[in-house]
Amino acid sequence: MSKHQKEIAALKEHLGKHQLKCTRQRELILDAFLKQEHITAEEMYHQMAKKDPHLGLATIYRTLNLFCEAGLAQARHFGTQTQYDNVSHKGHHDHLICTDCGKIVEFANCDIERLQEEVATQNGFTIKTHRLELYGLCSRCRH
């Protein structure tokens, strides 16, 4: 039995509620998606080519967008591409980025996350994910 019962059930519920059908392609893509923390449509396309060489890129896009609507995925625009984040993966880190040498430091800060929740609540939002990037100079580049 799969270890992703909850997500599979969530998708089936969404399908049922919207008169959508449970297709072989959707099951295949969901299966692959749940093993990732995040993935692009193109990456998914190449990955799926092994299991089903005829699965089209348009179907990948449609299905990943469906996952977003079902609350399983979260689209994030990153550079020129769109990343589809697996919402069930909670592990989260933020980034400090040196604009001079490109150095990247990861960090996590509970206080900031708590304040984020507070701001969201004040505005009637329920946060699913976030992105925080701090740009500046690292100690070495500050001269």
Added chain:
Amino acid sequence: MSKHQKEIAALKEHLGKHQLKCTRQRELILDAFLKQEHITAEEMYHQMAKKDPHLGLATIYRTLNLFCEAGLAQARHFGTQTQYDNVSHKGHHDHLICTDCGKIVEFANCDIERLQEEVATQNGFTIKTHRLELYGLCSRCRH
């Protein structure tokens, strides 16, 4: 006399350091940019059309990217487009984004900014700008 002396000087310094030239177009675009909190290239293009109907879209993109390199602007991918944030408008570039309907709420939170500074200091960084985006569902889409 302009009230954006500091930013104008910053750009001129960047131009000087990189053997770049101070053109009429760059001055026009900078003038318009500094009046905004954030703008897309397309928006800027239409706005500039009144002042100079022959100013090309490519020049807008090139110039906004130049502002990023000079530290005056900060590019942010937002939906399908790129927003260029005016860095001199501090404390106003955070966003709550509804992943369902696309609604965007801007907010500022001093406590979060203070904690960001703290994290940066702990890691030896000096922050110039930041990007914070909270993704989730707005009150209307949660139901």
Added chain:
DNA sequence: TTGAAATTGATAAATCGTCTCAAAAAGAGT
């Protein structure tokens, strides 16, 4: 099994941003 409705795959089209290149402008030296 049947048939309406949804889905698919292939590809055309749209969107956004960058690249190309000849002509124009900037700016340093004279």
Added chain:
DNA sequence: ACTCTTTTTGAGACGATTTATCAATTTCAA
């Protein structure tokens, strides 16, 4: 101001990513 070199511009071609189109196929409830 004139000259010369370098940079910039404008216009459109181009490339990458994503969505729309549509005939053929699949799903699923009756």
